[in-house]
Amino acid sequence: MNKLAPISMRTYLGSLLLFFCSIWGLCAQNSADCRSAIPVCADAPTFAAADGMGDIEDFDPALINQTGCLEKGSVSSDNIENNTSWYVFRAGTDGQIGFDIEALPASGNTVTAEWDFALYGPDVSCAEISDGSAQPIRCNYETNNTRFTGVGVNPENGQAGEPPLTQNQNTYDEWLQVRAGEVYYLLINNFNTNFNGDPEPYSLTFTGSSVDADQNNALDCTIRDEFLGLDITACEGDPDIVLSVSNSPAGPDIANITWSYDDNDDGNPVVVANGPTETEYTVSSPDSGRYFVVVENTAGQSYMDDILITFNGPPVFDRVEVLSELSDNNTVQVFVQGNGRYEYAVNGGELQDSPIFQDVPPGLNTVLINDKDGCGSVGPEQFLVVGYPKYFTPNGDGIHDFWNILGIETLEDPVVYIFDRYGKLLKQLDDITLGWDGTFNGRRLPSTDYWFRLEYTADLNGTPTPQVLQSHFSLRR
Known part of the structure; x- marks a missing residue:
């Protein structure tokens, strides 16, 4: 809900840094699409602002409303996806990780947003998040009474995180135990306020014993070198994917940007866009391949990244x-x-x-x-x-009274020959014969093993080819 909050030193610094963001572009740009989530790590707070709805329908409402986390909650007018940001981080060490999301003043001294979150992982795809097959492992999606929310301990009031439960109105969830190399996606969302599209500012700060022990390595900061985001698997017909260099280390003073495309990912890219204003490149279905970008700034520094995008059709x-x-x-x-x-x-x-x-x-x-x-x-x-029973029992009870090849009617020109142990031909079957009843010239044959040979024609690469299979079965009386 809309709240008035006193201005703390942290809030003041946040406002100051937000000013720097708007003037010098020092802060991470918003990504409202899970597929282009912003890579972050723990070596410094992230200051950002989100506005508008998500770029795509990130969730299937029919499934999400049943998850126990991302449903609208107790306020019927709230939205699952409004003023949305997506982040991705990779654990650098084993241990405890948490984070604080703090709502910052949008104008004057007033905090106008209530932020909530859903955390997914480890190692799930945006497609699994979208269709509901991957459920949040931590989330807070209810009305809070503090400008802080997150995982761990609320720095405002010392409240320790609790297990996530539907509509429990916890401000914090319990700590996350991670293993090095695991990848997690974090959705930050303005739960129920500001429908006019104005940007809403916030800060994201990682916490936990792993961060306290080694802030620079608790999360893998090399993930930020992948400023185009992690490789993307999408579906044919999905909305366009917009690649952006806004979070590259090159900074705001861009001298030139070059985009290349390798449709077969075989090491032979071709230039598709070039120039100082080409900060974004749009990828449309079904143009699968590896995309490269080189960003050059006015200081003569160059930064390169690539991303593999795969559009899959239905099976x-x-x-x-x-x-x-x-x-x-x-x-x-x-x-x-x-x-x-x-x-x-x-x-x-x-x-x-x-x-x-x-x-x-x-x-x-x-x-x-x-x-x-x-x-x-x-x-x-x-x-x-096409198979056959290992045995049959021709005793007149209507169960397993005849033996035949199962599925024989699907074969071309099938013939089955049945022999006794001495190789004597006892019966010949085809695709219209009911089967063998265990007799020869009207005489019931004894319980023992019998052999068969199946001959038929198979289409192998467009060529009719004779096929032969041989095996045995048992007659039981």
């Missing part, structure tokens, strides 16, 4: 191949047309990363293919596994 089901010989429990592999990260489920089971499934029964099965970056799914698609 397209290709085929399923049986990797094992004919059996009653088969190993199959699912093939997909597309270049995304996929996960698979057979016969309504759990999704898995591997396209190989074991113990797939013969006959009709289904497969579901899902793009892990939120670019769609296909299925359930049906596929038929």
Whole structure:
């Protein structure tokens, strides 16, 4: 809610630095898109201001309203995404990390914003954040009674963080234990005030025992060299991605900017934009590739960064191949047309990363293919596994009374020959035969093993090719 706050030394310094930001551009620019989150570390506070809605719909409202964190909360007029900023940081050491988000005066001595946050990680993608499959590990999205919010301990009143719970109105969540190399995304959002689009200032300061022990290395400050942001995986048809050099170390006095594009990421980029005013470059779907930028300032210093952007289309089901010989429990592999990260489920089971499934029964099965970056799914698609029962029991009870190849009707020109142990031909089957009933010339044959040979024609790369499979099964009486 709108609040009046006394001016502390920290607030005064924040206002002074915000003045420097506007005059000399010393502070991080706002990013309202998770995909272009601003890289930050712990060696100094970050002063910024956010205005307007997010560049894209960062969340699926149908899912987010059920997460227990990012729903509108107890105030029906509040917004999930208003005056939004995204940051990304990478742990430099193992240990305890927290942060303070302080609302600063927007004009005069008045604090007009109430900031809240959602923290995601470790090592999740913006696509997983957007579709709700990645849930916040820390968040505060309710009405606060202090201008501070964050993780750890509130510096204003000493309140220690608590486990995040829906609508508990905590101002702080409990400390985060990180491991070196882990990447986290932080959403900072003006929860319920200022709908006129005016910028709202705040500061972000990292805290915790790791920061106290080594402020320069607690978070990996080399992430700021990746000022274009981390590599992006998006979906075909997504909104444009705007790359910006506004957070490069070059500073505001730019002499020249050169953008290059390598569509195959094979080390052969071509220049696509050049000039001192080319501070942004827009990437549209489906232009996947690696993008490079070189920023030169008037002091003669050059700074370079690159980012790989991949636009994925929805998966397209290709085929399923049986990797094992004919059996009653088969190993199959699912093939997909597309270049995304996929996960698979057979016969309504759990999704898995591997396209190989074991113990797939013969006959009709289904497969579901899902793009892990939120670019769609296909299925359930049906596929038929040609198999055979290991045994049959021709005793007239209507269960397993006939033996035949399962899925034989899907084969081209199939013929099955059944032999006894001495190689005597007992029965010949085709795709319209019910099956073998365990007799020869009207005489019931004994319980033992029998052999078969399956001959059929397969289309291999457009060429009809004879195929032969042989194995055995048991007759039980």
